[in-house]
Amino acid sequence: MTSYRIAVIVGSLRRESLNRQLVNAVIRLMPSNFSATQVPIGDLPPYNQDDDDKPGEAVQRLKQSISLAHGLLFATPEYNRSIPGVLKNAIDHGSRPYGKSAWAGKPAGVIGISVGAPGSSMAQQHLRNVLAYLDMPTLGQPEVFMQAQPGLFEPSGDVQESSRAFLQSWTDRYVAWVTKHAA
Ligand code: FNR
Numbered sequence: 746m747t748s749y750r751i752a753v754i755v756g757s758l759r760r761e762s763l764n765r766q767l768v769n770a771v772i773r774l775m776p777s778n779f780s781a782t783q784v785p786i787g788d789l790p791p792y793n794q795d796d797d798d799k800p801g802e803a804v805q806r807l808k809q810s811i812s813l814a815h816g817l818l819f820a821t822p823e824y825n826r827s828i829p830g831v832l833k834n835a836i837d838h839g840s841r842p843y844g845k846s847a848w849a850g851k852p853a854g855v856i857g858i859s860v861g862a863p864g865s866s867m868a869q870q871h872l873r874n875v876l877a878y879l880d881m882p883t884l885g886q887p888e889v890f891m892q893a894q895p896g897l898f899e900p901s902g903d904v905q906e907s908s909r910a911f912l913q914s915w916t917d918r919y920v921a922w923v924t925k926h927a928a
Pocket residue numbers: 757758759761762763764765822823824825826827858859860861862863864865
């Protein structure tokens with residue numbers, strides 16, 4: 746069976762991030778031939794085009810993680826109706842130098858959770874816009890707009906029973922999407 750590496754990018758640096766909990770719950774639903782690893786983005790410097798020809802260690806590590814991955818999985822909070830700056834910063838780093846984007850052609854999935862009912866939907870829509878420009882085939886449906894509820898995540902790290910079938914269906918679609926689009 747072919748093995749697939751997934752690079753996971755969480756748009757929150759917060760210790761108790763709901764988005765990290767959500768993506769970890771999704772990873773638990775993936776088949777055994779998928780291995781998913783979170784790529785740190787908190788130590789990236791603010792993107793500066795002057796440094797394109799001398800990327801620091803954190804930037805090189807980010808680009809290598811993306812390059813080695815068969816697919817990307819983004820979990821984003823919504824900050825003021827868009828994606829957090831740290832996430833956009835990471836995306837900009839991975840996209841440069843011009844013509845050497847690490848993102849191009851990589852299949853992607855987008856999920857998110859927020860405390861509000863819109864469930865990070867507007868942030869996800871903004872992210873989709875960016876990913877389209879970066880030439881990343883991104884799974885369209887189902888959309889994952891989760892609202893935080895007490896007890897949503899069980900102590901084991903699984904999502905609670907009432908949301909599990911939905912997240913499993915998303916994961917199955919994502920797995921098929923990566924399998925289809927991975928080079
Ligand atoms: C938020 N939050 C938020 N929620 C939302 O639904 N729409 C929004 O526009 C915003 N804006 C916003 C801005 C900033 C600066 C912060 C810190 C928060 C609330 C947000 O959804 C909530 O803090 C989530 O818990 C953030 O995700 P993590 O860190 O738990 O993954």
